[in-house]
Amino acid sequence: MVGAGDRFRSGELTVIGRVTTASNVTLVCEVIGTAPDDANGLPLRVVYKPIRGEQPLWDFPDGTLAGREVASYLISEAIGWALIPETILREGPFGPGMVQRWVEGVDNHTEQGNRLDLIDLCPAGAIPEGFCEVLRALDQEGNEVSLIHADDPRLQRMAVLDVLLNNADRKGGHALEGVDGQVYGVDHGICLHAEHKLRTVLWGWAGQPISDGLIADLTAFAKELPGAFADTLSEHITDAEIDALTERTRRVLDDPVMPVPRTARPIPWPAF
Structure with a gap:
């Protein structure tokens, strides 16, 4: 019997929808197979972004956006944080x-009532x-x-x-609270x-110390970054970008404080 992991890596993808708000082609697929997903007995659902559907970006000329997504996942896993869903090239x-x-995200807006999302707007x-203010602005009205x-x-x-990934696009909709x-x-x-x-909506901790637990994780990651792991990343990003990742990690360890905005455009647009 084919397991969910094998299907994820090599099973046939069937497109069931498209995320129309995405700038690049983003397809929702199910993986054909006779075995149910090991976790919940449901078909295995994935997001598929074909490289041929990427819009060229003048300031990201090297490699592919897909490769950068995989590299980001590998970094999250190497640190031990599991913040990015399993991501592969196939x-x-x-x-x-x-x-x-x-x-599968939590639905905070139900008939029983609403509660704020992790990233939201309020008067x-x-x-x-339990929330931090990032900025004030005017809504559509x-x-x-x-x-x-x-x-x-x-x-x-x-x-x-x-901060480590130098993420240029952490919108509100890019942080999901899972049902797990x-x-x-x-x-x-x-x-x-x-x-x-760095462009992000997560500026609420700017200038605050990073916890000792997170710094311990990054200290271990910094030791792993050279060598074999760097070779793995080189399949997806350039040597200069790997060197810059190493330097960003070192700066965080030398000064374990969350950065403050230092550009005229520190938040992606739109923010959601």
Whole structure:
């Protein structure tokens, strides 16, 4: 019997939908096979982004966005944080591309009531307990609102990962709260540039110390980064980008404080 892991890597992908809000071709697929997914007895669902569907970016000319997504996943795994769903490069119906396990997210907006998402908007200045304010702006109706995110250690760990990845596109919709209680980051196609590109909605901890536990994880990662792991990353990003990752890791360890915005555009647009 074919297991879910084997199907994920080599099973036939059947397209069942498309994420129309994505800038690049993003397809939702199920993997054909007779074996149910080991976890829940349901068909194995994945996200598939074919390389041929990528929009060229002048400031990310090297490699592929799919490769950057895989490299970001490998880094998250090497640190031991498991913040990115399993992500691989493989063949699909439209050629090679990134395939990532689907995350079943929590629905905070039900008939029984609403609660705030991990990253959300609220009336200006009315910051709920347990949330951090990032900025104030006007919504589509011209009302002043606050962009906020949960003061949640699961999300804070993602903010630290984004510093290492030099994530240029951490939108509100790119942080998912799974029904399994974990928080996952998705859409890492424009990460790992050698030049500073950090754009994120997770600025609520700017200037605050990074916890000792996270620094211990990064200390172990810094020892693993040279050698074989760097060789693995070189299949997806350039040597200059690997050197820049090493330097970003060293800077965090030398000064274990969350950075503050230092560009005119520190937040991606749109923010969600």
